Structures are given as C-alpha cells and as structure tokens.
Amino acid sequence: MQSIISLPVRLQRLNPRRLVSLMGWILCGIAFLLVAIPLLDILYVIIKDGLAAFSVDLFTQVTNGISGGLLNAITGTLVLTAGALIIGTPIGVAAGVYLSEFGHGGFSKIVRFLGDVLTGVPSIVLGYFSYVTMVVTLGWQFSVLAGTITLAMMIVPYIARFTELSLLQVRHELREAGYALGTSEIRVVARIVFPIAWPGVLTGILLSMAISVGETAPLIYTAGWSNYLWNGHLIREPIGYLTYVIWSFINQPFESAHALAFAAAFLVIVAVLLINTGARLLLKRPRNF
Amino acid sequence: MKISIFRLVLLCLTSLIPVALLAILIFLTHYSWSAILFNGVHFLLGKTWSLGNLYANPVMVHGLSVPVGANYGILVFIMGTLVSSLIALLLAVPVSLGVAIFLAEGVPPGSRPVLSLIVELLAGVPSVVYGLWGFAVLIPFVAHHLAPDLAHLLGFIPFFAGPVGSGYGLLSSSLVLALMVVPVITATVSEALQGISREAKEAAYALGAMRFEVVWKAMLPMIRTSLIGAIILGLGRALGETMAVLMLSGGALNYLPNNIYSPISTMASFIASQLDSALGDPTGMAVRSLAEIALVLFLIAVIVNVIARLLTGGFGRAVHN
Numbered sequence: 135m136q137s138i139i140s141l142p143v144r145l146q147r148l149n150p151r152r153l154v155s156l157m158g159w160i161l162c163g164i165a166f167l168l169v170a171i172p173l174l175d176i177l178y179v180i181i182k183d184g185l186a187a188f189s190v191d192l193f194t195q196v197t198n199g200i201s202g203g204l205l206n207a208i209t210g211t212l213v214l215t216a217g218a219l220i221i222g223t224p225i226g227v228a229a230g231v232y233l234s235e236f237g238h239g240g241f242s243k244i245v246r247f248l249g250d251v252l253t254g255v256p257s258i259v260l261g262y263f264s265y266v267t268m269v270v271t272l273g274w275q276f277s278v279l280a281g282t283i284t285l286a287m288m289i290v291p292y293i294a295r296f297t298e299l300s301l302l303q304v305r306h307e308l309r310e311a312g313y314a315l316g317t318s319e320i321r322v323v324a325r326i327v328f329p330i331a332w333p334g335v336l337t338g339i340l341l342s343m344a345i346s347v348g349e350t351a352p353l354i355y356t357a358g359w360s361n362y363l364w365n366g367h368l369i370r371e372p373i374g375y376l377t378y379v380i381w382s383f384i385n386q387p388f389e390s391a392h393a394l395a396f397a398a399a400f401l402v403i404v405a406v407l408l409i410n411t412g413a414r415l416l417l418k419r420p421r422n423f
Numbered sequence: 424m425k426i427s428i429f430r431l432v433l434l435c436l437t438s439l440i441p442v443a444l445l446a447i448l449i450f451l452t453h454y455s456w457s458a459i460l461f462n463g464v465h466f467l468l469g470k471t472w473s474l475g476n477l478y479a480n481p482v483m484v485h486g487l488s489v490p491v492g493a494n495y496g497i498l499v500f501i502m503g504t505l506v507s508s509l510i511a512l513l514l515a516v517p518v519s520l521g522v523a524i525f526l527a528e529g530v531p532p533g534s535r536p537v538l539s540l541i542v543e544l545l546a547g548v549p550s551v552v553y554g555l556w557g558f559a560v561l562i563p564f565v566a567h568h569l570a571p572d573l574a575h576l577l578g579f580i581p582f583f584a585g586p587v588g589s590g591y592g593l594l595s596s597s598l599v600l601a602l603m604v605v606p607v608i609t610a611t612v613s614e615a616l617q618g619i620s621r622e623a624k625e626a627a628y629a630l631g632a633m634r635f636e637v638v639w640k641a642m643l644p645m646i647r648t649s650l651i652g653a654i655i656l657g658l659g660r661a662l663g664e665t666m667a668v669l670m671l672s673g674g675a676l677n678y679l680p681n682n683i684y685s686p687i688s689t690m691a692s693f694i695a696s697q698l699d700s701a702l703g704d705p706t707g708m709a710v711r712s713l714a715e716i717a718l719v720l721f722l723i724a725v726i727v728n729v730i731a732r733l734l735t736g737g738f739g740r741a742v743h744n
Contacts, residue, residue: 155635162529165521166538169605173545176556183559228436236430247732248441254656254728255447255721256663258691262717263447265698266454287443294440320429348549351665351695377551381666384558399555403548410547414540 177403184400187393197361197374200383200391204398206363210374211402213364214357215346217282222289223339229290230297230335231323235309237298246298249291260284261352269356276358276372284352289342296341300334301327333416340413344406350377376402444725451718458711461487462495466715469496471677474700474709481706488706495712497719502679503687504720507593507668508661510683511600516654518601519608520643526609527616528638539613546606554670557599562671565598566590570684581682588684591673596687599667604657611653611735615646652734659727663720665691690720 195203229249233242261284268280304327312322328335358372359382365371379398383391452459459466461484475493482491526539570587573594577583619642627641643650673686674696680687688696694716701709 151633151636155633158635158639159525159529162521162525165518166525168518169522169545169602169609170541172556172602173541173548175560176548176552179556179560180552225436225439228433229440232430232433232437236433242437245437245440247729248444250732251725251728252440252444254659254663254731255444255724256665256691258663258665258694259447259451259717259721259724262694262714263451266714267446267450271454290443291440294437318429319427323429344547348547348551350549350551351691354695355698377549377666380551380555381670384555384670395555399552403552406547406549407544410544411540414543418536 180396180399180403183393183396184403187397187400192397196363197379197394199361200386200388201394204376204379204394204401206361206374207376207379207398208401210357210360210364211347211376213278213373214281214285214353214375215343217278218285218289218346219339219343221282222286222293222342225286226290226293226338226342227297227335229294230338231301233294234298234301235319235323235327246295249294252287252291256351257288257349258351260287261355264352265355274369276356277367277369278357278364278371278373279368281353281357281373281375284356285346285349288349288352289345292342292345293335293338296338297331297335300331300337303334304330337413337417340409340416344409344413347409348377348402348406350381353378447721448718451714451721455711455714455718457487458495458708458715460485461489461708462712462715466495466497466712467501467719468498469494470498470679471496472499473677474704477703477705487708489708490704490706493704493706493708495709495715497690497693497716499675499677499679500688500690500693500716501719503593503672503675504662504689504691506680507596507600507672507687507689508658510593510597511604511661512654512658514597514601515604515608515657519605519612519653519657520650522605522609523612523616524638527613528634528642542606542609545602546610550603550664550666551670553599553603554667557595557667557671561595561598562590564590565595570594573683583683585682586684588686589673591671592675592684592686593672593680594683595671596668596689597683599671600661600664603664603667604661607660608653608657611656612646612650615649615653616642619645648734649736652731652736655727655731656735659724659731662689662727663691663724664689665695668692669695690716694720 189203191203193203193205193208196206197204229245233246236242237246264280264284264287268274268283269276274280308326308330309322312326317325353375357375359378360372360374362374364373376398380395380402383395383398386392471494473492473494475490477490479491481488483489522542526535526542530538566587566589570590571585573583574585574587578585616638623645624637624642627637632641668689669692672688672692674692675686675688678685694713697713698710701713704710
C-alpha cells in the first residue's frame, strides 16, 4: 500500500534530470536483456535439439557418412585437447614463471606485449600457417601433431598470462625467506610459490582446455577429418573432432546429419560451460595468502 | 650474477612466444612470395577472384607459372570483413556500454557475480556453436521478420532497401559478430569502471549528481582511453572471426554488398572455405594466394591489436576479468 500511495508523490518529483537518469538505467537494463536473451536461447536450442538427438549409438558408433555415432569425434576432440595441453602447458607455465619471477627487463615487456598480440591473431591464420609449414612443407599431412601444435600456439599466451598473474600475487617476503635459507631458484618456485599460486595456474589451463574443445577454424586445415577412430599415429593420419561435425553436418540436407550436428554441439557446449564454470569457481576460492 | 640452468630453460621456452609470431610472419610471407609478385597491388584492389582455367596448360607470366585467366583480387573480402565488423561494432558498443554500466553500478553487489557470469559464459560459447544457433534460429528470424521489417521501415535509406534475400548475409553475420564482441568490450569497460577510485566518484556525488549522471558524465570520460582500446579489441575479434561468419554469410564471390541483406565473404571465412578448390590448381598459385590473404589478415590483426593493447594498457585487463 505504501508504494501505491507514494507513487503520485514520486511522479511529481520526476524532473527532467530524474527522467533522463531513469531512461538511462532502463536502457542499460535493456542492453543487458539483449545480451542475456540470446545466450539463454542458444543454451535452450542446443540443449533441446541436442537431447532430442541423443542415443547410445552416439557413444558407441563411429560416424558413417552423414549418420552413425560420434565416437570418433568425441575421442578425437579428447586426443587433440590433451595434445594441445601436453604441448602448451609446460611452455605456457614456464613462460609465466619466467615473466613473474625474473621478468623485470625490456625483453619481458616485449614478450608480454607480443603474447597479447598472439592472442589476437585470428585462429584461421594460425591454421593456415600450420597448413603451410607442417602439413605441406614438412609433409605431415592432416595429422594429430599439426592440429595439437596449432591449438598449443593459441593457448600458450593464455596459460602464460594466468600463471604470471597468479604467481605475482604471492607475497615477495615468502620468496626472500626461501632465498635467505639458501634455497635454489627452482625450489623456491616449486616449493614456495606454486603451492600458493596453483589455483590461478590451473584456471588458466582449464580455460585453455575449454578453448581447445571449442575451436574449429585452426583444425580444418591441420587435423582434417576422419570417420575412423584414431590409430595412434601422430603424423600422416587425419583425426575427427566434434566441432567439425557441427560445422560440416549442418550443411547437409539430411535429418540424420542435423541431429548429429546438434548432438555434437550439445556435447561441446556442456563441456565448455562445465570447464569454464569450474575454472571461475577455482579462481574465486578463498585463499590463505 | 650467474644465470642458473633453470632460468635459462625458462627463458628458452618463453622466447617461443615471440618466435611463434615471427615464424607466422616469415613463413606466410615466404610461402606466398610468388603470389605477392604475381598479384601485385591488384590483389588488394581487384574485385574478381578466379582460379582461371585449371584444365588448360598453365601459362608463364613474369616467369611464374599460373593457370590461364587466373585473377586473384580480394577487395570483396576486405570490404566484407570491414563492413560486417563495423556494423557489428555499431551494434555492440552501445550494448556493451549499457551492460558494463548495468553490472558495475546498476545492480546490487550481491547479484553482480551471477549476472556477470552470463556475460562471461557468452564469451565462452564456441564460434561454431554461434554459427549453429545462427543457422537454426537467427537466419529464419532475419529472413522472415527482421529483414522485411527493416526494409519496410528504413527502406527509404538505400542501404536498407530490399531485396531482403534469404537471411544469409551481412545483417545476420553482423548480428552474431556483435553478440561475440559484446563480452570482449564489456569485460574491458567494466574492469576500467571498477578501477575508478572511490574519491573520484564521491567528488561527483558531492556536486549533486545523481547515480546515473555520475556514471555517464564523470566515470565514462575518465575511462575514455580504455573504452577506445576496448572497442578496437572488439574490432580485432570481429575481423578474424571465422566459423560463425562462414556459416551465416552466404559466401559471396565477386560482388560487393549493395545492401545490408547482401551475401558477403570475409577474409577469414573465405580462407576457411576455399582450400579444397584452391588445391585443384596444379600450379599452386591459388593456395599461395590464400596464404597471401592470411598474411594480409595477420598484418591487419597485429596492427589492430597493437593499437588496442597500447590503449587498454595490457592483456591482464582483457583476460583477467
């Protein structure tokens, strides 16, 4: 009742400044809805159509033309993602450690800046670079190795930056205490800094994992596509992956192909959202230091 | 001080980052060198992309073997890239500003994490999933509702006049690009807004400004540089976007868009779609010309990103939201 009675009073106080202010807030709210509604619709459509296409065959059969299952693509995405992390994590973490622990000079400034620039290079350019160098010149053809190295090039700057930022949050006194006891650099990093900073490092690795699972463009010309399960060869053997199914099968004029595309999109988006959410929760975890 | 092996190993691995960038530049230039010689400036200004007659014997031009009638001009793709990115920015910038203000100042701090999660999730949706959603939802919506309505309402402006086409084209591509760019701009802007000191805000309140006036008239001018940097960062993202545009652009070849519903191709989507046909060229000139497009796109992306990073003051802000 209170609010109804006070409404005329409030309306009276609506001078032009108030009105503009109110309009501003309303527009900001609308802007938020313009972003939130498409996201919710994307999730709704992919989950609805993805679940409708679900069957046991997805996980037990390989793709057969435009039907069958997704076993080859699921395992392929796992192989490519694991490969990208195996190559990218040591390099990224090492670069992050270097930049945070020893990165005071001009070289580190340049590396930081170029790392930023590398994240801005379109993924298709990375893919074509790998095509020109590894697939053609080195003769690897479409292969697991060419695909994973390309993905690794994408994720290294992310892992490096997350590692650097989380290591920088560790208090300097702790390192000094270690050095004062005569501890070597490697032990200070491994035994003092990392035990405190690991959640941030892991967040970077998890976000990179999500990027790897969701990428398509850098893989088209490097990993190729295969209807069969991976046979363990690193080169001269193409491999399937889920995002290829989404892109390629939705263009086919068959129901079965569309169903596979939506099922693949469902798997990709669930994986990406779970990894992303996990990574964010990890970052917001309370810390002792 | 003696440099330890540990430090040396880290240094070597760290140098891989600049080496990677340099390698992209060198190898793309090297591979496309004969295409650069053959195409000349015409590459950037020509409107026709034609592989030539792949079945006739190749001819020699300036000492280079090329198919008869081969002509590689990428103006159509450069225009497609620029126009779609600019329209995407026109849509995304006001929306991003609104979202950033809404999240930074408009909602109670308690509900901020949940609401900003929505924007963060939007950034995590893979490009190809945007493409799939565009195919299933956006294209029909644009073809049956948005495009006819726009043509009806704004048809007096030449760029908005029909024919409205099939839904595949500039409008749909720009809409999806806008959606993908919003989280990039929003993250950088809200980071900058949250970095404004309490005293500066209080000073504005003390002058009698209302909450929205504080944001609009005092805080936004303070983050001007970051805002411009954020927009350019968004531009960089839109320029290089491949999969979603590939699935929604209609894949125009050899003609410039004449209205907002026209099919387009961007440099990135064209590279992704053309390798198969380029491989049919026995002289290899088509594949090398695609490498030249990749090189041009690389250079544009590097320039755009360098400007953006200089303005926003580093990568930490953009990623570590």
